[in-house]
Amino acid sequence: MDVFHFRRSGYRNQTADRLKPKTPDYRDAPHITGDLQKTLSYLKDTAGRSSDFVMRYTDIAGRDAALVYYLTVTDQHTIEIILRALQTHRYPRRMPRHRMAEYLSRHVLPNSNIVFVTNLWELRELATGGQVILLVDGLTVAITVGALSVPHRTPDTPLLEASTRGPQLAFVENLEVNIGLMRRSLNSDSLTVRQLVVGYRSRTRVALLYLHDVANPNVVETALKRIEAVHVDKLTGSATLEQRIVDSHWTIFPLSRSTARLDNCVKEVGQGKVLILVDGDPTALLIPGTIIDFFQTMEDDQHNYVEATLIRWLRIFSFFLGAYLPALYVAFTDFTPSLMPQILALQIARSREGVPFPAVVEVLIMQTVIEILREAALRLPKVMGQTIGIVGGLVLGEASVQAGLVSNILIVVIALAALSIFVMPSIDFSAVIRIISVCNILVSALFGLYGIVLLAVLVLYHLASLKSFGVEYIAPLGGQNVRDAVLDGLLRVPLPLLDRRASHLQPQEDTRSADYTNPVQHTMLEKPRRGKRRKR
């Protein structure tokens, strides 16, 4: 027996050793034979178990017919329009059976989205998707008419990603609305939408949006193949899809950028990225995701280049504060206080007099308190969330210092680290910082400053080994795309200079804007003529 069999790399049969769902295969489903009663009895036995399944009988040109639909997902007004059209139309006396479906779609039904379907399994799926199915006795095809009507909220300001300037519009749970918002913002026919269905029970629609003449086709194809390969019973949102299609399933770093802001998506799709929208989830995915994406927002473009650059540096600085400050406190306090300025060391030592715990326990206590407060503030209603913040910040912090559980300098350290994490524009990346912070605290408690350095090397190694849909995760900071790293990475130069797209995404078209030359330099306003007074 080959004990290293599991290490064998190379081709892997995608379906041979997979678990298979116990749902009937659509290939085994029967087709419509033309016998209306037989078709209806099949639908009764399958879809008809639901109480919201409706079969409405009628006559069409002397033939028995039926409208089949789910009451809860279809628009009643559309159904009434269909019925009225079918029942009030003057049909020709003789109409060949094989031309009847075409006649109905051309001359009778006023709806725009009409599809002919023969497979009964497909028919069931369309019915659950909000289509009205018209079955006529003697016809071997069914006519489906789109009548989906599910209430959804209107586009509103983003709940989590606030900005001070620029568009304030976020996606909603409805896929069509989201695609419509994108179309309105990117008014170009090169914006391509590819829709797929994922989940053999949930049948969730997933849409890929990209500029077909800009995005790298390999990224698009890779995303399509990976989404098609997702075989799950239900897809509950973009996060579950993201975790299945990214390159590494074990990393803590987000390999795609998730956002609900429309302007972010418009910018990134314009850069050559691919947007993935999942029906029922307002959070969109942008692929490929690189680490620099999590330090940028669309808001950067709304500000002066100096301000935008400084804000980016502030985010980078905040990242290091959030990830390393509590661990450095532990390392300096418990291992190498001589590396601190003596006055600071003495202040810390005085503040820790009487604290019964080692520094690491002290830090972990306060970190846990902060996490509890954060989770509580997230789940509670807004008004109570503010109360929790005040209670946590003032009462718990002050009381724990007074009780001698923690030192007052630690409160400053933990508060600063917690606030720094919230500077990050990405919620996913904030979670990563928190995890790194806890790991840093643990290694600093064991090995001091030396452990922090070791873990930093390990994290860097891990980052350098990651890829997102073929793009290095550490790009453009890896050194191969210096232009991207400088012009629109660590800095954000004035927009007229950003005339090319980011090269690390390898877009098909790298020219973003033609060279900008100011057509009117030093505008000369008309001077008042001398010697002539204005007439009053």
Added chain:
Amino acid sequence: MTGRSRFAFSSWQAVQRWVVTGVSVGTLLAVPGCWDYQSINTRATVLGMAIDPAPNHPDQIQVTAQFAVLHADPSGGGGSGAMMGSQASGSVPFENLTAEAHSITEGMRRLQLNLSRSVDSTQVRCVVFSERLSPLQLQSALQELTRQTQINRAAYVAAVPDSAADLLAQPLSDEAPADAVAKKFGVAVKQYGYYVRRQLWEFWRDSAQLGLSPSLPELTATDAVPSEGKPRVVDVSGLCIYKGARVAARLNRSDTLMFNILSGRVRDMGLDIPVQEGLVSLGDVRVKSRLWTMADGHRVRIVARIRLQGTMARRPDADQMADDPAPLTKMEEQANQYLEQALLSTVRKMQQAGVDPWGFGRFYLHAHPEQSELVKYHWADVFRTATCDTHVRVRIISRGELV
């Protein structure tokens, strides 16, 4: 390569990878610095140290360590010898402990026996030597301090004429005496020129160099307000220059200024220079100097070229208009002469004492490395008879006056 051998190769690679990872992790975890847990609150931080000769045992030294008191109510403790406890009235409480021993290490060990926390001298900020230490005691103390890895070699060092322990026990207004000394030589006073500052490693380096006499700033504790007894301040009274670990010469404050001018260390300070008409005051004084030594027949000539630049702050002839450049040139010439005389006087004092605090011998050694024996054993005599060629060029910047 067959499939079987490829699997064998990959399995060997996997084993290699795990072995390399294990050895690397094991090695990294054994590196010094790892597992060095010692909480900050278990350390007794030494702020400053004073080294004196032991009063009753001529072969021993008296080590005084100033500790920061972390808790509000400092408990008493005593050294093996006379204990001197003190606490400042300000925000930095401290405690001095004293022990007599043959070495600093032994003294610190004795102090440790009287403490409930481990002594931490990695952040000692100043070390004060008594000028009454014998050459052997000073040399052994200096070597011991520089050899110990747990001593901050960037600590400021100074000398006191009498008891160094007394200086660290001075009741100052709002800070520990060790802090006051460190601040004095640290960033508190930006102007260089009033005094010389030395760090431990610099004093050790100067002591080991050929053709250079090591020097230390001399500290005294004076009353802040002469009419009252308290509080007192730590003041720098001058510079003491060592020869063979024994104090051979002292420079007062004005001579220390000349020492700094000759060394080119004066920056951003005011200076009054007497000229024929009175006193000219210069501000923003900056000095650049170039020193070298050359052989001059059977003697040695030490050469100093000094450029001093300052902004006119007060004219001696304030009643005259400043539109004529002739008086300014004249003033510059008179300032040149005055400074040359003053510098020469300072150099003559050092020559008479046979000490070379500027390191002219070092410059000579650079030019004549074959005469290292001469510099090593006879430089004091050579320096004593050296001719001095000092040239000062003063440039006074006068920006005119408001009419």
